[in-house]
Amino acid sequence: MSSFTFVHAADLHLDSPLLGLAGKSSDYAARVEAASREAFDNLIKLAIDGQCRFMLLAGDIFDGDLRNFQTGLYFIEGMRRLGAAGINVYMVLGNHDSENRFAEKLSLTDNVHVFPKAKPATHLIEDLGVAIHGQSFPRPDVSEDLARGYPPALSGAFNIGVLHTACAGSEGHHARYAPCTPEQLANHGYDYWALGHVHAHAILSEYPHIVYPGNLQGRHPRETGPKGAVLVTVDEGRLAGLEHRALDVVRWATLRVDASGVEEERDLLDLIRTELAACLVDAGGRPVALRLSIVGTSPLHARMILGRSRFRDDIETLLATLSHDIWLEKLKLETQPPAATEAIDPTVAGRLDRELVRLSKDKALDAVLESRLVEIRAKLPAGAHADAFIEQMRAEMPERAATLARSLVSEADHAPD
Template identity: 40%
Template structure:
């Protein structure tokens, strides 16, 4: 009679033990799952940035280029949702300067709304272009978007993943203070991310030296990951801790040639386990050298252009290639090519269209060929043969060079900063460098080619 309670008690004890073991194992699995997460690091998106070279251009290719920054960002949000990332970091220059079209801002709000519906928070830092933007100051963002303050550094915590994000937005465009120096120490027991818009001492190409700091300074801060933007060429500058420029999401001109991406970071047990690019660019800029030394006719040059474009588009993975073509080599066609610039560009664009409406688009054709010989350009024994002698004399004429310097000086000073960086014309390059002897030489070569072409 007395054994029944004991047996019942023993069965209950065993059940409780099994239940406890089960819950312990479940908690271990749960904690392991919680220690793993991924996030996206992006920046330099420049939504709706006006793109160069599209004036007067129509058709699917031109429209695709015009909307490329939006499409790339929308695709990135889609990949974030499909991949169930924990959060997204936008490290500055979401917008593009003093851009007053609020449709740009509404587009961004819609994309953040998509993240909100998927329970994905976004952390936004304002860079130099955002500081100029009217949209930045006035637009109300969804609840899942946190914007770093600009008066001092700010820390946001994600308790579920034990993540602390530290950052400070730009209050004005020309922010030349070292913002990183005032970032707080890392939060113990958290995966610490520093978000910073910086030129990193101005050592990364033609970027203004905003929020300057040093790589050593970032490495020694104690954070696990630095999410940088401003320099459009992405790259990992240091590992463990990782210091990473995400690069711009979508290239907008030839100086941003090549693949563009955001970065997908994987974290396991509080340590960075992997980083990989997320390519959502829909237009990829490319510089193509087209040798034409073997070409005999003008049409042969166009055929060569078409052939080389056809080869590179096979690896474009469906992206539109925006091409700048450089013709190279020594050829008897030098003069004809030099004298037929508009026709050459139109024929090259037609050759690209023949491959498909959204396969390739030709932004510009540069003639970098050399003449086969001076005689082949100026060959019929008339006064035109005296031109090289006159030009040689002009190149040594100090008074003439001074006059040219005066005439061209104002023109060169009015050139936009970007135009001065994007020099591909030897005549313009010589003018900017104030090499007026070379200006005369280059202008003479063009004049010779034009005169020779008209005589044929």
């Protein structure tokens, strides 16, 4: 056996639509959507510059509803560039690829090997002594354990399994497709499991290595932190190095700032500026989509709640003074008023605020909300994006209703006589 390097990536979701983002900022939505292609270009460059012998793609290259055939052509062009550099690609189709109406119609270049849907298959790279095993999803909703049908390890070879799966303990919010367990995979006899489906980078086991590279580009606020692929080095039949390389173009970040004890808004803005510094360093110069939460028990609570729009404008102004490209995706005010203040606040605004909090938690409101959501859902097309939209509305509507009521009272309070 010789020494060689390969790259393992998954969940490219090229040109994936971004739920709700266009309604908040069409400019940023366009930038993030374009970022999936730029991250893909970074992946191709990594493989070529790193002189990789091959690339593994563990599913969900495309999104479930590929809206533009040009997306497929863009992928083919990337594969052609790899072929020109002598790099073969071994890929499985994931749940999104299997429901995609264009994926199977693409004429891929000769260096791309797609594993079949009917049963697992093996590709042998003889000069490297590598055996790569895999199976594509035969349909979007695979509930059976595909890994159990993978062939035994080939003796004397470095064995790799390429699998799109929700491995037990790592599923998170992802659907439990092709379920398996880390123990099961570790006992299968392979040297490396190249997994896909879960969008967070994770190493579930070492020797044998069971690895999720995560997706290439974060698409929404749950997908924070560096996103990219894994560069793997093998020396004389043993894994000698594994490095996660950040390839994302836009970075999503969540920041929680504790406003406890802060009495002046200018001091709170200074605190936000200070705590944002670490996020900006981590982003490495990339544009940042920021979800900011203000928490803690603060004397500023009522002022921020009643003047939410003005406070957001102040934060936007703060971000504009920084040298980094930052977009405030969402501001969440999760503070609490000091107990003493709440007890002695006899004003109309104080009593109203407490009543709004009580109503937002009322079970009767939940029933009304659910009935309205059922009506809305019946008018939407079937699909995961519609389900996600309903979940987002379910989570945000009580807070939005309370915020609207507060803002109306605030406007009435400041209206001229």
